[in-house]
Amino acid sequence: MVKIGIVGGSGFVAGELIRLLIHHPQVEIDFIFSHSHAGQKVNLVHQDLFYSDLVFTDKVNLQAELVFLSLGHGHSRRFLEEHHFSENTKIIDLSADFRLENNALFQNRKFVYGLAELNKSEIIAAQNVANPGCFATAIELAVLPLLQLNSTLNELHIQAITGSTGAGQNLTTTNAHAWRNNNISVYKAFTHQHLAEIREQFYTLYKNNSLELNFIPYRGDFTRGIFATIYTTLDIEKQALLKVYRDFYSNAKFTHLTEQELNLKQVVNTNHCLIQVQKIENKVLIHSAIDNLLKGAAGQAVQNMNLMLGLDETLGLNLKANNF
Numbered sequence: 001m002v003k004i005g006i007v008g009g010s011g012f013v014a015g016e017l018i019r020l021l022i023h024h025p026q027v028e029i030d031f032i033f034s035h036s037h038a039g040q041k042v043n044l045v046h047q048d049l050f051y052s053d054l055v056f057t058d059k060v061n062l063q064a065e066l067v068f069l070s071l072g073h074g075h076s077r078r079f080l081e082e083h084h085f086s087e088n089t090k091i092i093d094l095s096a097d098f099r100l101e102n103n104a105l106f107q108n109r110k111f112v113y114g115l116a117e118l119n120k121s122e123i124i125a126a127q128n129v130a131n132p133g134c135f136a137t138a139i140e141l142a143v144l145p146l147l148q149l150n151s152t153l154n155e156l157h158i159q160a161i162t163g164s165t166g167a168g169q170n171l172t173t174t175n176a177h178a179w180r181n182n183n184i185s186v187y188k189a190f191t192h193q194h195l196a197e198i199r200e201q202f203y204t205l206y207k208n209n210s211l212e213l214n215f216i217p218y219r220g221d222f223t224r225g226i227f228a229t230i231y232t233t234l235d236i237e238k239q240a241l242l243k244v245y246r247d248f249y250s251n252a253k254f255t256h257l258t259e260q261e262l263n264l265k266q267v268v269n270t271n272h273c274l275i276q277v278q279k280i281e282n283k284v285l286i287h288s289a290i291d292n293l294l295k296g297a298a299g300q301a302v303q304n305m306n307l308m309l310g311l312d313e314t315l316g317l318n319l320k321a322n323n324f
Helices: 012-022 075-082 116-125 134-147 195-205 238-248 298-308
Strands: 002-007 027-033 066-069 090-093 109-113 128-130 155-162 212-219 226-233 255-257 273-280 283-290
Touching: 002 012, 012 027, 012 298, 066 075, 066 298, 090 109, 090 298, 109 116, 116 134, 116 195, 116 298, 134 155, 134 195, 134 226, 134 238, 134 273, 134 283, 195 212, 238 255, 238 273
Parallel strands: 002 027, 002 066, 066 090, 090 128, 109 128, 155 212, 255 273
Antiparallel strands: 155 226, 226 283, 273 283
């Protein structure tokens, strides 16, 4: 059994991560670090884990075999400055601290961008992985095959809506139930923080810094999930377009193409991404759907852990959607 540590255990993503790791057949949770909840039972914070006797601690095992950093943005870097893990400790960071190339090298640790559908071989060999953002995951998986065409793409129009868990656990006006219920709103239009990593990953396949990304994020009145819609003008036949996507994801364990209309309930509570590609006149229209807490965060982190440990990529992630 591989000894696993979790740093930052009280948020929505951490709760999902703990749940997945408790049931994982090849790992054992060694510690769950939390300043604010040290000494408390984990099931007092994550009540769905009522069957667990795990306790939060303010102690860290610096020799742990693998550690997840489930901290707010900016806090992972600070934590690693204060806690020096063994050079043999593998680290998976779920914040944005190490996703960009100019931040990926830190204290002799080089972080690999953890999108398995793009960087699987690098993740397998990696000592450190930066888990992608939730919006970034949904959008990149929808668009990356299109960039393989090396065509004259110059602009993408992107709209994506996320559930209230995407705003985190701290109560604010815009994630309070009274405000969010029966409501919808736009935020951070054209300026969302995930755009930086999306642009960087797109550039790895499409060497064109002038590709314009027009991203409008929405807050939805549901709890979990991301539904993204992307369209552009492109001269390509439908069957050729579908072949590009099928080939790109032919070996992907969790990303699937469908010709049916998408809905969020197909993927919520799973680590899957579902993609629909259409050609309507001269427009290419792409939809993608993921669970923001799983494929957009904790599930993808466990997928990366499996790859880093030489395990089956799907181990511990055989989760099924519930349509009701």
